[in-house]
Amino acid sequence: MDAFYASVEQRDDPALRGRPVAVGGSRERGVVAAASYEARAFGVRSAMPSVTARRLCPDLVFVRPRFDTYRAISDEIRAVFAAHTPVIEPVSLDEAYLDVTGNLQGLPTATAVARAIRAEIRARTGLVASAGVSYNKFLAKVASDFRKPDALFVITPAMGPGFVEALPIGRFHGVGPVTEAKMRRLGILTGRDLRARSLDDLVAAFGSAAPYYHGVARGIDERPVRAHRIRKSVGAETTFADDTADPALLAARLAPILDKVAAACRAKGLGGRTVTLKVKFSDFAQVTRARSLPDPVADRAGLEAVSLALLRDLCPLRRSVRLLGVSVSALDHGPAEGPRQLGLAI
Template structure:
């Protein structure tokens, strides 16, 4: 089988229950116990859950109240983001021993392009195994990895043998792998989209592959073309070491609901100062200000305003936030507030390396 799209050797490394694992490593008394990072049994949202907690259905983005209901023995731990960043830097340092083409997605996962690598090792699978071994030995945490011809398939594969495992999808296995895959496993297909696909009789990659691009675009808009191509193993996005930041944000969940705009404005001043600090640290400014409000009934509302000039100053951010806050009368108490700045003045004109198509050859081993 041959195809004229770029063939690369991509590794997706994903740390196992990263925040929770760091806490269990630093505090041995937590090992083997169900823990949740963030939230509490009364307030807040879970940021991460240990594998022991996940067996009870506790997961990230779940309310602390629901998490405690699922697992009465659950231990809540306050997040320590400075510590997570410190560990993340140690892990990325290992990555750079193998390639400079490292694209972090977050503190706990990254893509690596090892098509040409610093070790001169032709096997991406062996490189992934070596990286995982070094993370365990030098950092003390386990990681999982997916290895394949592009970012899309590598990311799906990294979830296959979690925790502390890896999966390789060789070129000749790509199409059978995708055809057998439950549509919910496709990266980019969320819960709502999966439900819509089910209603259309699309349950697996095979079902998706039977649909024309026109059909998919008519039901899923611009995403239709994406689904059409990825189910055929076509995903040409490169590993981008210097990803352009699209927004900066900060938010707070409160221990008690806010029922007055006066109290909300007081909290928003502190949040705007944090956003301003992050903008200045990253030496960027933005034109679009978005106010995020989560009410006590967990309904979420966002309001945005785009300016004609770039801002990074806390007072200017706050002026815009005030205008967004008073657009509507408050009808419910508020549990969370957030501010984000987008439409940043980052350079978007940098030239990308030219893709060179390489035919898929079965002897191109991973």
């Protein structure tokens, strides 16, 4: 979906159409969850601090997120997908991979399926989607971003290797800002440069990610579309209205975050063996602390005990805190049967 959260807000409020819109925190606090294309023209991006976004675009309109609305629309969109294929791998509320090898409508090509899906999404939701069509997940992802917004782009098997060679390394899905900077330091600026490196060289520089980079540099990606993608973590975080270094106040501010995480675990029947505390300071520096347990934990009391212990380990704090987050990972996808005894002393 193109600028999904912001596009929903512009659809539902005509006064926002054509204006730079940021969905997320307030003008002074928080971060941008999504930016309209009008805002992106000023350099506003998701995950950007709100104060930075305001500096880049003084006329930026901030809108509080409505996640229940976004989820409901996402369900509508997935219903459109399901009419064409059962092999759907959701990535987020606004993105998914589809294997349309055996599409349910009997359309002759993947391009025809993509064209039909985009038209149906617009008819049902009034929103615009972009689609990438190719013979593997990496190239389909690259194609989906290539001419956004409102685009359909196809990379055929004959085009694949040559297309990748000319691709700037920052456009490679799976190459984030840190990895891009490292590749640039090594003289890897394009797919052609990446392809010139041996697998051994890439392993020495990038470890376990090296086989993926080695393959996609040649237009090869053997990952299947997984219809039942397993959730890896459950979490929540909050940016505060004012910064504080007071341990008692921070402990109190953890309470609603823990409520959300425990409720999500309960609703999904999940527990996890690793609890992670995320702390972002007033200067935007960020640290995480994690503790792994012998048995899965999902209940509110267990999450609170571990989270407070991790917070205490960071004290005394030399800087004020603007954000706290808690997540549970190493998930047990069996039914959560209620409180479990923690195997550690606190």
